Amino acid sequence: GAGVSQSPSNKVTEKGKDVELRCDPISGHTALYWYRQSLGQGLEFLIYFQGNSAPDKSGLPSDRFSAERTGGSVSTLTIQRTQQEDSAVYLCASSIYRAGTEAFFGQGTRLTVV
Amino acid sequence: AQTVTQSQPEMSVQEAETVTLSCTYDTSESDYYLFWYKQPPSRQMILVIRQEAYKQQNATENRFSVNFQKAAKSFSLKISDSQLGDAAMYFCAYRSRKPRANDMRFGAGTRLTVKP
Numbered sequence: 381g382a383g384v385s386q387s388p389s390n391k392v393t394e395k396g397k398d399v400e401l402r403c404d405p406i407s408g409h410t411a412l413y414w415y416r417q418s419l420g421q422g423l424e425f426l427i428y429f430q431g432n433s434a435p436d437k438s439g440l441p442s443d444r445f446s447a448e449r450t451g452g453s454v455s456t457l458t459i460q461r462t463q464q465e466d467s468a469v470y471l472c473a474s475s476i477y478r479a480g481t482e483a484f485f486g487q488g489t490r491l492t493v494v
Numbered sequence: 495a496q497t498v499t500q501s502q503p504e505m506s507v508q509e510a511e512t513v514t515l516s517c518t519y520d521t522s523e524s525d526y527y528l529f530w531y532k533q534p535p536s537r538q539m540i541l542v543i544r545q546e547a548y549k550q551q552n553a554t555e556n557r558f559s560v561n562f563q564k565a566a567k568s569f570s571l572k573i574s575d576s577q578l579g580d581a582a583m584y585f586c587a588y589r590s591r592k593p594r595a596n597d598m599r600f601g602a603g604t605r606l607t608v609k610p
Contacts, residue, residue, distance in 0.1 A: 413598065422500075422585065422602035469537060473598075482529055483598055485539035 386486035405474030500601035517586030
């Protein structure tokens with residue numbers, strides 16, 4: 381595709397349920413990032429994938445959060461036993477792994493936990 | 495770890511006037527990249543301008559320019575001739591040039607309002 385694609389655009393879930401958020405990066409982009417953006421706030425780094433290297437998971441807020449990237453392309457962010465504080469916009473970005481290149485963002489998934 | 499600070503949660507400018515958004519960062523590295531991103535209500539993050547730390551010349555892109563002060567670790571964005579379409583959240587970001595750099599760091603953002 382032409383850009384980073386995220387699905388679903390919006391997700392409403394009940395507290396305690398598990399959710400999966402999907403990100404399709406730009407073809408050929410080896411670096412992939414997940415960020416969380418709470419209402420009106422900045423971007424909180426969650427996890428970073430680069431090629432076949434071990435991902436940097438240092439930003440994941442709890443063990444309820446996990447992410448995988450299959451075949452170096454599509455990534456799935458999973459939140460287990462969702463809590464109301466998990467409500468936020470989850471942004472995915474990808475980039476070529478070359479110094480100075482910017483990250484290209486998807487339009488995000490707005491997650492609402494009720 | 496590198497941190498990025500935007501000390502102005504909100505800014506306002508009159509249409510056609512000039513506004514400057516502030517950004518400071520903390521790093522022990524000497525070579526890196528800095529970015530300004532714009533996020534309109536659509537949520538789509540758009541790159542506005544980029545600066546390479548090893549270049550002394552300030553980057554410019556049409557009405558957008560930066561004032562990069564490496565020693566002060568400051569990277570402000572100037573928007574000239576502000577337009578209604580400039581209204582958005584603006585984020586300053588830092589990216590290491592080191593091999594295996596593991597993420598981009600963002601500031602908390604500045605919400606810019608443009609008054610007609």
